Amino acid sequence: MTMNDAGIRTDAQKVFDTYEHLATEILRKGYRHNPIYMARKAIVDWELMMAAGIEGKRVLNVGCFEPIDELLWAGLAAEWVGIDLSPRSIETAQTIVQRTLVPALAEKVRFRVMDAQALEFPDESFDVVVSFSVIDHIPDPAVRHRAILEMGRVVRRGGAVIVTVPNRFGYFRALHRRNVRRGIVSDVGYQYFYAPGELRAELRAAGLMPIRYTSDLKNVNDLPKYVRALIRPLEWFGDRMGYLARKPT
Numbered sequence: 001m002t003m004n005d006a007g008i009r010t011d012a013q014k015v016f017d018t019y020e021h022l023a024t025e026i027l028r029k030g031y032r033h034n035p036i037y038m039a040r041k042a043i044v045d046w047e048l049m050m051a052a053g054i055e056g057k058r059v060l061n062v063g064c065f066e067p068i069d070e071l072l073w074a075g076l077a078a079e080w081v082g083i084d085l086s087p088r089s090i091e092t093a094q095t096i097v098q099r100t101l102v103p104a105l106a107e108k109v110r111f112r113v114m115d116a117q118a119l120e121f122p123d124e125s126f127d128v129v130v131s132f133s134v135i136d137h138i139p140d141p142a143v144r145h146r147a148i149l150e151m152g153r154v155v156r157r158g159g160a161v162i163v164t165v166p167n168r169f170g171y172f173r174a175l176h177r178r179n180v181r182r183g184i185v186s187d188v189g190y191q192y193f194y195a196p197g198e199l200r201a202e203l204r205a206a207g208l209m210p211i212r213y214t215s216d217l218k219n220v221n222d223l224p225k226y227v228r229a230l231i232r233p234l235e236w237f238g239d240r241m242g243y244l245a246r247k248p249t
C-alpha cells in the first residue's frame with residue numbers, strides 16, 4: 001500500500017469519488033463562499049493570471065471543479081473552457097454559471113468532461129492554460145507529468161501556462177497532515193505535495209519556461225524595499241504556491 005504526503009492511501013478512484021460527492025454539496029454554498037480560500041486564490045492564482053494577461057484571450061481551465069474562476073474572469077477573457085474528470089463537477093459548474101452570469105458572459109464559457117492527461121484539443125489552441133490545485137490530486141507521477149505536457153501542447157507558442165498547488169513546505173502543511181489523521185478536517189483528496197523547485201523542474205521538463213513564482217506569503221508591496229527584501233525568503237513557505245510559465249516561441 002502506498003501512502004501519500006497527507007498520510008493517506010494514494011487512490012485515484014477515491015479522489016474521483018470525493019469530487020463527485022463534493023460537486024453536489026457546492027451547488028448552494030461552496031468554496032466561493034469561503035473567504036480564506038478566496039483570499040489564497042486571489043493572492044496566488046489570480047495574481048499570476050493578471051501577470052499573464054487574459055484580456056481578450058482564449059483560456060483553458062484544467063480541473064475547474066466549482067466554477068470560481070469562470071465567474072470572475074469570463075468577462076475579461078474572449079473564450080473560456082473548463083474541463084474536469086468529474087462529470088458531476090461539470091454539471092454543477094454549468095448550473096452555477098447559468099444561474100449566476102448574465103447570458104452574454106455565460107455563453108463565453110464552455111465545460112467538458114475530460115482527463116488532464118489526454119486533452120481533446122488541437123495543438124496550440126489556447127492563449128493561456130491554467131490549472132489550480134489539480135495535479136496535486138493525481139497520485140501517479142507519470143500522469144502528473146503527462147498532464148503538464150498536455151497543457152504545454154495545447155497552449156500556443158509564447159502563450160502562458162499557470163500551475164498552482166499546495167506547497168510541500170507550506171506553513172499549514174504539517175497541521176493539515178495531523179488534522180486529516182485525526183479526522184478534524186475532511187480529506188479532499190490531496191495525493192502529492194510539490195516543493196516549489198520540484199514544480200519548477202516539472203514545468204521545465206515539459207518544455208515550458210517558468211518566469212514567475214508566487215505564494216500566499218508574498219511580499220506586501222507597500223512595505224519599504226529593504227523590509228521586502230528581508231522577508232522575501234518567506235515566500236518559499238507559502239501554503240499555496242505556483243508558477244507562471246511561457247511556452248517558447
Ligand SMILES: C[S@@+](CC[C@H](N)C(=O)[O-])C[C@H]1O[C@@H](n2cnc3c(N)ncnc32)[C@H](O)[C@@H]1O
Nearest residue numbers: 019063064065084085086115116132133134137
Ligand atoms: C481541488 S479541485 C480544483 C479546484 C479549482 N481548480 C479551484 O481553483 O478552486 C481538484 C479538481 O481536479 C479534478 N481532477 C483530478 N484529477 C483530474 C484529471 N486527471 N483530469 C481532470 N481533472 C482532474 C477533480 O475532479 C477536482 O474537481
